[in-house]
């Protein structure tokens with residue numbers, strides 16, 4: 544994403560300190576990560592001290608301050624999904640993508656993260672790719688899902 | 694302003710509306726230990742060392758003295774067996790992080806806290822937020838802030854701001870109950886503006902040679 548898009552997001556909330564989290568979430572979802580320069584601009588335009596922006600941006604796991612892959616894969620490792628075998632799903636995905644949870648592959652295609660309960664325990668084990676939920680995962684099914692994003 | 698009458702450790706104390714239990718106790722020369730409290734700063738309630746017992750209409754509970762506003766007929770106890778054991782525990786936990794803090798050691802002596810009760814996890818900073826709040830509320834410079842959350846929380850100097858502001862201020866240094874703040878600043882300084890830190894190094898050199 545180009546800087547213009549980030550600028551537009553920030554400009555729309557100019558002077559509104561209360562929109563801080565909102566702006567950060569918008570940048571995160573459009574750009575997949577938030578560069579430091581963008582944080583500085585957010586601070587300046589919204590009138591929120593930079594330390595405060597940093598505090599919020601580093602507090603929530605939602606925000607990434609390092610570049611992320613084009614597709615974000617989350618594997619639920621919450622209690623319900625764990626009991627239903629999410630570890631095997633995670634192992635499979637890690638070996639398919641060649642990265643561990645918390646990492647991004649070298650051509651910035653996939654980022655992998657773990658989550659503790661992604662919200663649909665009854666459908667576990669689940670994985671979420673770019674916000675789309677996939678239920679009742681097995682290592683084989685997870686492989687099929689990832690193929691769609693290749 | 695209406696006057697409020699309350700009782701602290703059996704003593705009748707007059708206070709004004711809007712005062713905290715801590716304010717009222719101090720005005721009557723009753724000591725309540727504090728760590729994260731600072732006269733000039735907004736109440737924070739981070740350390741819980743100021744925990745006291747209050748009683749209203751026959752019900753007792755524990756509150757943070759530095760936050761709790763006075764109310765008529767409130768009964769406050771600042772030292773009971775229970776309070777002492779809570780303070781002892783808090784101190785022991787804090788000492789696992791900052792074993793060499795003189796302020797904590799003094800309190801540990803008073804409350805018989807064992808410095809070695811918990812395994813050391815020397816992060817040095819006890820996250821009292823004094824430095825951060827002072828920089829923000831009094832100096833309005835926002836040069837230092839918290840980052841991350843939970844067990845990974847730490848203070849962080851913003852090099853771009855620190856480079857311009859901290860060198861001539863450093864008023865937060867003496868506020869820190871541990872030695873961590875100074876260390877964190879010198880680290881930022883050394884990494885972010887080597888020219889400045891060589892200046893401070895040469896200054897240190899000068900002071901040592903003149904001694």
Ligand code: SF4
Nearest residue numbers: 818819821822824869
């Ligand atoms: S560096 Fe010192 S003053 Fe700042 S939060 Fe940590 S313990 Fe408190």
Ligand code: FES
Nearest residue numbers: 619621624662663
């Ligand atoms: S544990 Fe996986 S969705 Fe709740």
Ligand code: FES
Nearest residue numbers: 738740741743759
């Ligand atoms: S002094 Fe009251 S909580 Fe720290």
